[in-house]
Amino acid sequence: MLEKYLKSFTTLRTAKNKKGWSASTCHQAPHKPFLLLSIMDLIAQGQITENFIEPSFELVDIWNGYWNAIMPVGQQSTMAHPFPRLRSDGFWERICNPGFDADADYKVTSMVKLREIYTGARMDDELFQFMQIQDSREKLRAALVNTYFPPEIQPRVIEQGFVNLASYEYSQTLLKQEVAEQATLFGETDEPAKKKKIRDAGFRKAIVSLYEHRCALCGIRMLTPEGHTVVEAAHIVPWFESQDDKPTNGLCLCRICHWSFDEGLMSVGKQYEVLVSKCVQSDRNIPGHIQTLMDRPIFKPEQKMYWPGQENLEWHQKIKFAK
Numbered sequence: 001m002l003e004k005y006l007k008s009f010t011t012l013r014t015a016k017n018k019k020g021w022s023a024s025t026c027h028q029a030p031h032k033p034f035l036l037l038s039i040m041d042l043i044a045q046g047q048i049t050e051n052f053i054e055p056s057f058e059l060v061d062i063w064n065g066y067w068n069a070i071m072p073v074g075q076q077s078t079m080a081h082p083f084p085r086l087r088s089d090g091f092w093e094r095i096c097n098p099g100f101d102a103d104a105d106y107k108v109t110s111m112v113k114l115r116e117i118y119t120g121a122r123m124d125d126e127l128f129q130f131m132q133i134q135d136s137r138e139k140l141r142a143a144l145v146n147t148y149f150p151p152e153i154q155p156r157v158i159e160q161g162f163v164n165l166a167s168y169e170y171s172q173t174l175l176k177q178e179v180a181e182q183a184t185l186f187g188e189t190d191e192p193a194k195k196k197k198i199r200d201a202g203f204r205k206a207i208v209s210l211y212e213h214r215c216a217l218c219g220i221r222m223l224t225p226e227g228h229t230v231v232e233a234a235h236i237v238p239w240f241e242s243q244d245d246k247p248t249n250g251l252c253l254c255r256i257c258h259w260s261f262d263e264g265l266m267s268v269g270k271q272y273e274v275l276v277s278k279c280v281q282s283d284r285n286i287p288g289h290i291q292t293l294m295d296r297p298i299f300k301p302e303q304k305m306y307w308p309g310q311e312n313l314e315w316h317q318k319i320k321f322a323k
């Protein structure tokens with residue numbers, strides 16, 4: 001019966017058009033293959049354990065990751081396109097919110113619209129079971145990669161899946177505050193570039209989830225419906241100095257606070273209060289709300305074990321902060 005789904009996966013109804021889609025996706029829209037790969041990534045990570053696929057932040061984030069890794073810079077799209085349209089491939093049942101009809105073909109072009117109409121989707125139980133078994137999951141994955149991507153792009157798609165899994169495992173290790181052997185952190189890879197990708201993505205996952213997408217310094221949380229977040233994971237003592245990805249060496253910061261922190265215009269004091277350098281007022285600067293943050297308590301993770309380490313904050317005050 002796996003054959004049946006392998007066939008479905010190699011004959012997905014996709015938009016085919018030489019002008020719109022380049023050779024890097026075999027002149028077809030890659031939305032559906034990316035969605036199925038993303039779902040299998042979350043199943044492999046143990047984040048999807050039941051046959052109900054929600055348009056969750058995690059799923060959107062992984063889908064965006066595939067898109068950004070393979071598609072040309074500047075070409076944008078959204079997981080809202082393939083999510084309802086997979087129904088036409090025969091193994092995907094849409095689940096609606098009350099008041100909507102699962103059989104109707106609504107015009108869905110944004111995640112806002114998608115979530116307004118659908119709570120999620122269910123696959124054929126048999127297909128879901130195949131996805132839960134590593135061996136058949138790999139076959140399904142290979143069918144997608146080999147059908148919708150040319151040989152020179154295939155390694156990049158495969159690597160993205162590998163990085164997704166390895167970085168998730170790395171983030172879980174960081175959250176356990178374990179000092180793991182490098183070998184176990186990065187699976188089979190010893191390529192420095194791939195290791196960096198896994199480390200960066202794993203650190204980001206751990207920090208952003210601990211701080212619930214809130215900036216530690218100014219407290220803002222902003223997420224677009226398409227799953228883009230204003231915050232980034234920052235090292236207190238930079239990686240090249242510390243080689244330390246533990247949450248105690250991390251802060252979740254919005255882009256402006258990240259820049260200000262790295263430039264030494266902001267720091268964090270002994271009582272976990274925001275420090276703002278006098279330099280923000282110099283010359284022709286108009287620091288706006290940054291000035292109002294002075295002495296305010298920072299936003300911290302719930303569990304104390306994840307709070308920024310005092311020794312790391314001291315390093316930042318001493319070496320970076322422009323008093």
Ligand SMILES: [Zn+2]
Binds near residue numbers: 218255258
């Ligand atoms: Zn901020």
